[in-house]
Amino acid sequence: MSGSPTMEPTAYDASIPIAVQAQENKRRKRRIMKIAVYVMFGIIALGVFAIWLFHKDSVESIRFNANFVFTVKVQTLEIKTDDQEGLLYGELGRNIKAAPFSSCWDADAKAYEPNCLYWKHKAYLRVSHDDNVTGSCYTLSWQGLQSGFIAEDCFYLQQYNWYGYLLPDEEFWPIQGIQVGKHGIIYEAGAAIVHLTTIQIDEVPYYSRYPEQQQVNLVPTWFGSQGIAIFVHSSYPFTISWNNTEKRQFCITSELEVLEDRTEEEGGVDQLSYTICKGKDLKDVYYNAQKHRHSWEAELKKTPHTIEPLLWPLHAVMSRDDIVPLFAALRSNRSRCSFLLLPEEWETRFGDMQFDQLLLQELRGLMSVTKETGCGCVLPISTFFTFNSRLFEEGIENGYFLRDELNLVTKMVRWRDREGAVLDATNPEAVHWYLDRVKLLLQNSSYNINALKLLHIDVPRDANFYDGNMTFLDYSRLFYRDASALLNVTLILEQATGFVSEPVFVSLRTEINDVHDAQCFNDTIPWALNLGISGYPLIIADGSELQKLPDVSVQLFQRWLQFAIFFPAFEIPNLPLLNNPDVVAYMNTLLNFRREIISYMKKQWTLENEAPILRSMWWRNPMDSTAQLISDQFFVGDELLVAPILCHPASERTIYVPPGKWETVRLDNNKTLIFDGPKTVRASVFGARLLIAFWAKK
Known part of the structure; x- marks a missing residue:
C-alpha cells in the first residue's frame, strides 16, 4: 500500500515565477528600510523637540534663587x-x-x-x-x-x-484664608465670652x-x-x-x-x-x-535719637478748660507726668510759627509746673499755612509750598476746617526755612519744649513736588525725616503711614465700640499688634476718645487703665472723675505697679529694640494654631502675658495660657496662682484684686 506524498514547506509560491518573487522581496526590504529611517528621524526630531522644549522652559522660568x-x-x-x-x-x-x-x-x-x-x-x-x-x-x-x-x-x-x-471698619487679627475673622461678645452671668463670627471675603x-x-x-x-x-x-x-x-x-x-x-x-x-x-x-x-x-x-537714616518707654503718663491740653484742672492735679501730685501735650491751636493762625500771646499767658503757670516736676512739653506742629498766616506770603514768594495741576497753592488743602498751603517737604530750601522757625521755639527755655507731635495732613493726590519721584503717600514719612534732623527732641507721630527707619512714638486712639449693649475697647489690641509688626514698637495708648462720651463710668475708665498701663506710653484723658479720691487712689496703685513693668520693658527694649514691645500671642510659638487666632491678649516682651477685660460691664473673661509655667500678677499681697499651660482659665478683675496678667515663671 503506497502512502500519500509528503508536502514540504517552500520559501516561495510555486505558482509565481521565482524572478517575480525575488523582485517583490527587494521592494519589501526597501519599504522596511524606509519605515525604519522614518522612525529613526521621528525619534531624532522628537528628541530635538524635547531638548528645545526643555531649553524653552528653562528660559521662560526665571529662578531668582532656589x-x-x-x-x-x-x-x-x-x-x-x-x-x-x-x-x-x-x-x-x-x-x-x-x-x-x-x-x-x-x-x-x-x-x-x-x-x-x-x-x-x-x-x-x-x-x-x-x-x-x-x-x-x-x-x-x-x-x-x-x-x-x-x-x-x-x-x-x-x-x-x-x-x-x-x-477701616473690619477687624483684621487675623484675616483668615476663607473668611475674615470678626469677634462678637455675648454675656453669661455678667461675664464676657468672646466667640467667633464671620463675614465672607466676597462680601467685602x-x-x-x-x-x-x-x-x-x-x-x-x-x-x-x-x-x-x-x-x-x-x-x-x-x-x-x-x-x-x-x-x-x-x-x-x-x-x-x-x-x-x-x-x-x-x-x-x-x-x-x-x-x-x-x-x-x-x-x-x-x-x-x-x-x-x-x-x-538707609538713605533717610539720621542721627539716632535716645528714646525709650515712658514711666509716667502723658496729659493733653485739649481745650482752655483743661488748663486749670491739670495745673491743680500736677501741683498737688494727684497725677504724675512724663509729657504735657500743648493745644494743637497754639498759634493765632496755623503757619504763624509763634505762640498766641493770650493762650501763652494762660499756659505759663502750667508750663512752670511741668518744669518743676520734670515733665516736658510736647508741641504739636504741622506744615500747614493758612492764607492769612504770618509766613504765607514769604512761602509763596520763595516757592516753598506744594502746588496743584494748575500751579496754584491757595485753597489747595482744607485742614482743620481751614484752607491754605502745605510745605513742600522735598524742597531742601523750604525744609531749612521751616526747621529754622521750629528751632527758635525749641531754644526758648521758658516754653520747656523737648518733644514734637507731627500732625498728619492728607496731601491731595494731584500735588506736585519739588522732587518729582515723590507722591502724596510719601508725605508723612518725609515730614518725619525732616523733623528727625532736630537733635535731642522726642518725636510723636499723630498717624503712622509707610515705614520709618528710627524708633518713634505713635499715638493710637483707643476707641470705644458699642457691642451687645456693652462699651468695649475691642479694636485696640489688634491695632497695637499690627503697628508692632509694621515696625512701630513705641505705641501710645491715647484715651482722648473717652472725653467725647457724655458720661464716663468709673468702671469703664478702670477697664481702659488696666490695659493702657502695659503700653510703652499712655495718655490719660482729662475727665471729671479724676477728682474722685477712689479713682485717683486706684490709678496711683496701677502707676506704682507700672514701675515694675517699665523696668522690665526697658530691659527688653535695650536687649532687643528691633522687636515689637507689644507682641502677638503667637510670638513665643509662631506655629501655635490657637495663639494665631487670639486678638484680645498680648505679650509684653516674652515674659509678661496680658489678658485684659475689654468691655464694661463685664468683670470676668476666659484666658488662653500658652505652654509654660505662669504665675498671676496681683495688686495686693495675697498668694499668687500658678498655671501650667497650655490651658484655658477663667479670671475676674475684682474680688481678690487680681490684675489680668501673668509672669512667666522660670
Missing part, C-alpha cells in the same frame, strides 16, 4: 521653602495677556539687565534682591508702557491666617483705595502664617482687594494708569513697587522684613 521661581509664559510666581514646599503662589501682570517678551536691554551698559523682563509695548517687570537678607526678600517693580495699562498682581490666600490692614468691597483718607494708622504691610511678608513701598498710589471672586486672592493694583504709549527708549511709567520676604515662620519673616526695610530706608 526658592523664588517666576514662570514667564503663564506669569506665575511661586515661592517655596528650603524643602521645596510651596509658601506662596501668585499671578503677576494680570492685565498682560499673551504678549511677546524679552530680557530688558540696558543701552548704557550695552548688556541685558539681570532679573528684568520686557513685554513689548506693554510693560517692564524688574525684580531686585536684597543682599543683606540672604535669599529672603525680593522687590518687584512695574513700569507701564502702553496707554491704559495698569499693573495688578494677585496672590492666593489658601488656608493661612494673614495679619495686616483690611478695611472689591477694591479699597489705600488710603482713601487716612483717619487711622495705616502701614501697608501684611504677614502670612506660612512665613510670608508683603509690604508696599508707598511712592505710588494703589488699591487692595481681598475678595477676588471664588479664587480667594489678595490683589495689589496700581492706581496710576499709563496715559499715552511710550517707547522702550523713553522708559516706562512707575506704577507699583512692593517687596515679598519669606522666613521659617511668622517671627522669622518679621525679622527678615525689618532688615530689608532698614536697608531700603
Whole structure:
C-alpha cells in the first residue's frame, strides 16, 4: 500500500515565477528600510523637540534663587521653602495677556539687565534682591508702557491666617484664608465670652483705595502664617482687594494708569513697587522684613535719637478748660507726668510759627509746673499755612509750598476746617526755612519744649513736588525725616503711614465700640499688634476718645487703665472723675505697679529694640494654631502675658495660657496662682484684686 506524498514547506509560491518573487522581496526590504529611517528621524526630531522644549522652559522660568521661581509664559510666581514646599503662589501682570517678551536691554551698559523682563509695548517687570537678607526678600517693580495699562498682581490666600490692614471698619487679627475673622461678645452671668463670627471675603468691597483718607494708622504691610511678608513701598498710589471672586486672592493694583504709549527708549511709567520676604515662620519673616526695610530706608537714616518707654503718663491740653484742672492735679501730685501735650491751636493762625500771646499767658503757670516736676512739653506742629498766616506770603514768594495741576497753592488743602498751603517737604530750601522757625521755639527755655507731635495732613493726590519721584503717600514719612534732623527732641507721630527707619512714638486712639449693649475697647489690641509688626514698637495708648462720651463710668475708665498701663506710653484723658479720691487712689496703685513693668520693658527694649514691645500671642510659638487666632491678649516682651477685660460691664473673661509655667500678677499681697499651660482659665478683675496678667515663671 503506497502512502500519500509528503508536502514540504517552500520559501516561495510555486505558482509565481521565482524572478517575480525575488523582485517583490527587494521592494519589501526597501519599504522596511524606509519605515525604519522614518522612525529613526521621528525619534531624532522628537528628541530635538524635547531638548528645545526643555531649553524653552528653562528660559521662560526665571529662578531668582532656589526658592523664588517666576514662570514667564503663564506669569506665575511661586515661592517655596528650603524643602521645596510651596509658601506662596501668585499671578503677576494680570492685565498682560499673551504678549511677546524679552530680557530688558540696558543701552548704557550695552548688556541685558539681570532679573528684568520686557513685554513689548506693554510693560517692564524688574525684580531686585536684597543682599543683606540672604535669599529672603525680593522687590518687584512695574513700569507701564502702553496707554491704559495698569499693573495688578494677585496672590492666593489658601488656608493661612494673614495679619495686616483690611478695611477701616473690619477687624483684621487675623484675616483668615476663607473668611475674615470678626469677634462678637455675648454675656453669661455678667461675664464676657468672646466667640467667633464671620463675614465672607466676597462680601467685602472689591477694591479699597489705600488710603482713601487716612483717619487711622495705616502701614501697608501684611504677614502670612506660612512665613510670608508683603509690604508696599508707598511712592505710588494703589488699591487692595481681598475678595477676588471664588479664587480667594489678595490683589495689589496700581492706581496710576499709563496715559499715552511710550517707547522702550523713553522708559516706562512707575506704577507699583512692593517687596515679598519669606522666613521659617511668622517671627522669622518679621525679622527678615525689618532688615530689608532698614536697608531700603538707609538713605533717610539720621542721627539716632535716645528714646525709650515712658514711666509716667502723658496729659493733653485739649481745650482752655483743661488748663486749670491739670495745673491743680500736677501741683498737688494727684497725677504724675512724663509729657504735657500743648493745644494743637497754639498759634493765632496755623503757619504763624509763634505762640498766641493770650493762650501763652494762660499756659505759663502750667508750663512752670511741668518744669518743676520734670515733665516736658510736647508741641504739636504741622506744615500747614493758612492764607492769612504770618509766613504765607514769604512761602509763596520763595516757592516753598506744594502746588496743584494748575500751579496754584491757595485753597489747595482744607485742614482743620481751614484752607491754605502745605510745605513742600522735598524742597531742601523750604525744609531749612521751616526747621529754622521750629528751632527758635525749641531754644526758648521758658516754653520747656523737648518733644514734637507731627500732625498728619492728607496731601491731595494731584500735588506736585519739588522732587518729582515723590507722591502724596510719601508725605508723612518725609515730614518725619525732616523733623528727625532736630537733635535731642522726642518725636510723636499723630498717624503712622509707610515705614520709618528710627524708633518713634505713635499715638493710637483707643476707641470705644458699642457691642451687645456693652462699651468695649475691642479694636485696640489688634491695632497695637499690627503697628508692632509694621515696625512701630513705641505705641501710645491715647484715651482722648473717652472725653467725647457724655458720661464716663468709673468702671469703664478702670477697664481702659488696666490695659493702657502695659503700653510703652499712655495718655490719660482729662475727665471729671479724676477728682474722685477712689479713682485717683486706684490709678496711683496701677502707676506704682507700672514701675515694675517699665523696668522690665526697658530691659527688653535695650536687649532687643528691633522687636515689637507689644507682641502677638503667637510670638513665643509662631506655629501655635490657637495663639494665631487670639486678638484680645498680648505679650509684653516674652515674659509678661496680658489678658485684659475689654468691655464694661463685664468683670470676668476666659484666658488662653500658652505652654509654660505662669504665675498671676496681683495688686495686693495675697498668694499668687500658678498655671501650667497650655490651658484655658477663667479670671475676674475684682474680688481678690487680681490684675489680668501673668509672669512667666522660670
